[in-house]
Amino acid sequence: MPIIAQHKWSWCSKCEGLFYSGSSAGLGHCPAGGTHTKTGSGDYALFAETQPAGFPANVMAQSNWHWCSQCGCLWIPTSALPKGCCPCPAAGSKGHTSAxxxxxxxxxEP
Ligand SMILES: [Zn+2]
Ligand SMILES: [Zn+2]
Structure with missing residues (x-):
């Protein structure tokens, strides 16, 4: 079974976060103001599969990370803060979205 990955993830030098720069909606909302920037960033690829069946059993991995279509960032819901804190002005107090x-x-790391 192939390992599926998605590239065009970028580091933002303004907020130090990871965001998806390949969205048709643009570069998202940066908590530092304006949109994120990919200037100076490499092109990062994330595994885009729930259970990477192609991985050896001794490789430790964590799934359930999501892209937020509002701000463009990568985030993971936790029980303490289920929706996180989204810098998109339209999000208000609703937090990130996984839609x-x-x-x-x-x-x-193991
Ligand atoms: Zn940013
Ligand atoms: Zn967000």
């Missing part, structure tokens, strides 16, 4: 997002997996 339209895939389920991303990051490799984790």
């Amino acid at each position: 339209g997002s895939g389920n991303y997996t990051l490799l984790a």
Whole structure:
């Protein structure tokens, strides 16, 4: 089974966050103001599969990361802060959204 990855994830030098720069909606909302910037960033790829079946069993990974279509950032819901804190002005107190997002997996240190 192939390992599926999605590139065009970028580091923003304004907020130091990871955001998706390939969205047709643009570069999102940066908590530092305006849109995120990919200037100086590499092109990062995330695993875009819930359970990366192609991984060896001894590889540690964490799934359930999501793209927020409002601000463009990568985020993960936790029980303490289920929707996080979204810098998009339209989000208000509703936090990030996972609508339209895939389920991303990051490799984790054991
Ligand atoms: Zn930013
Ligand atoms: Zn957001």
